[in-house]
Amino acid sequence: MFAFHFFMSIPMGRFRKKWIEGKWPEHDEPHPPALPKYIHFQHLVMMFVLGFTGLAIRFPFIQNGRTTLRYVHYVAMVIVIATFIWRLWYAFASKRRDWRAFAITKRDVKSLLGVAAYYSFFSNSKPHTDKYNVMQKGTYLVFAMLMAVQALCGLALLEFWKIPFLGITPSSLLLGWWLAPMVGGVAMAVAWMRTLHYSITWIFIIVVTVHMYLSATEDIPVTLDFFGFGSHDEAEGDHGHETVPVPAEEG
Ligand code: HEM
Ligand code: HEM
Structure with a gap:
């Protein structure tokens, strides 16, 4: 499915624009703040750990150390819940709250x-x-x-x-x-x-x-x-895709 989707970008000219001519989309905010990036990274590591240990709890494809696997799931679940609350705090209550972006x-x-x-x-x-x-x-x-x-x-x-x-x-x-x-x-x-x-x-x-x-x-x-x-350097940028501004709602 992904191979097909990626293949389609060749006849559509997107592959050439992005990967050969190096024209990637432009952005209004070139450098997002560091904290959400860090939170996203910590979150993704924990999600992989939870997904892996969770599946190993259900399917005994790892025979040894099953108790340890459970405990890893418990530790990661506490961290991921804390991370999730941290991101919600950032989105709604921090100085740089960004819930509007979503x-x-x-x-x-x-x-x-x-x-x-x-x-x-x-x-x-x-x-x-x-x-x-x-x-x-x-x-x-x-x-x-x-x-x-x-x-x-x-x-x-x-x-x-x-x-x-x-x-x-x-x-x-x-x-x-x-x-x-x-x-x-x-x-x-x-x-x-x-x-x-x-x-x-x-x-x-x-x-x-x-x-x-x-x-x-x-x-x-x-x-x-x-x-x-x-x-990414905005000065070099050209719109990799033609973006069409959607008119603002009136009133
Ligand atoms: C290797 C795995 C992953 C990669 C490469 C990845 C990549 C990215 C990138 C590049 C963005 C920024 C998009 C932008 O600014 O235009 C993003 C945002 C986001 N990703 Fe991921 N992601 C991964 C895993 C995950 C996982 C596991 C979750 C949650 C289950 C997740 C949830 C989100 C959310 C909620 C955002 C919105 C922005 C923010 O959190 O500040 N991602 N991801
Ligand atoms: C968000 C916080 C989470 C909590 C509080 C949590 C908690 C738990 C607990 C208590 C168990 C039972 C373990 C046992 O039997 O000893 C479990 C099992 C499991 N967890 Fe999680 N977990 C969380 C997140 C996740 C995530 C994100 C995934 C996957 C992406 C996941 C996948 C699984 C799977 C597949 C099982 C095995 C279920 C089964 O036996 O059918 N968990 N989890």
Whole structure:
């Protein structure tokens, strides 16, 4: 699928423009602040660790050290939840709060068809609205929602440890009052949460793979800069794709 998508960029002229002539998209904000880049990196490392250890917990493809794998998942889950809260704080409450960059506006909705047409090679121009286009914004919002649900259903799997002072397990605390009565007990509720946690794992794997593919093919200078390697020089830039400004909403 990715090979086909990448191949399509050759007849459309995007391959030549980007990789041979070196014309990558231009950006209004050439150097994003360092903190979100760092948070993204720490988050992605933890997501890989969680994905790997999670799958190893479910499928015993690693025989030795299974207890250690579980503990690595527990440590990484605490770090990833802290990282997630840190990013939410940055987005909503820090000095450089950037939640607006992710908010989908009317202009974004109008640009949806155009953006979809660009990614599926029906058009060679990408509508330009904000820092992120509507499909990026949508993806990042989906990431955030999935993270919240994944964290909650993950914590609900902790049925063998009692929270100090409360004296009940996280499973009972999170599921005991709503799902357990509906499905016939905490054990059944935990089984449902395990299925949900596992399904979201696959959604993450699929969406992150697309996200990695697009970051590697759409805009290499931004990706390198985002990971702290070099920086893209705006002075040399020419629009690698013809961006079409979407008119601002009136009134
Ligand atoms: C966000 C915070 C997370 C928490 C609190 C969490 C918590 C847990 C817990 C408590 C378990 C059960 C471990 C055991 O049986 O000993 C588990 C299993 C698992 N986790 Fe997570 N996890 C989190 C994130 C993730 C992420 C991001 C992924 C994958 C991308 C993931 C994939 C899995 C998988 C595949 C399993 C095995 C499920 C099964 O047995 O079917 N987890 N997780
Ligand atoms: C090797 C894996 C990954 C690569 C190469 C990558 C690459 C990138 C790049 C280049 C951007 C910046 C886009 C721009 O500024 O135009 C970005 C943003 C973003 N990525 Fe990733 N990413 C990876 C993994 C992940 C994972 C695992 C997640 C979450 C599950 C994630 C969530 C996000 C989010 C939410 C943003 C929005 C900006 C921000 O967080 O500050 N990425 N990614």
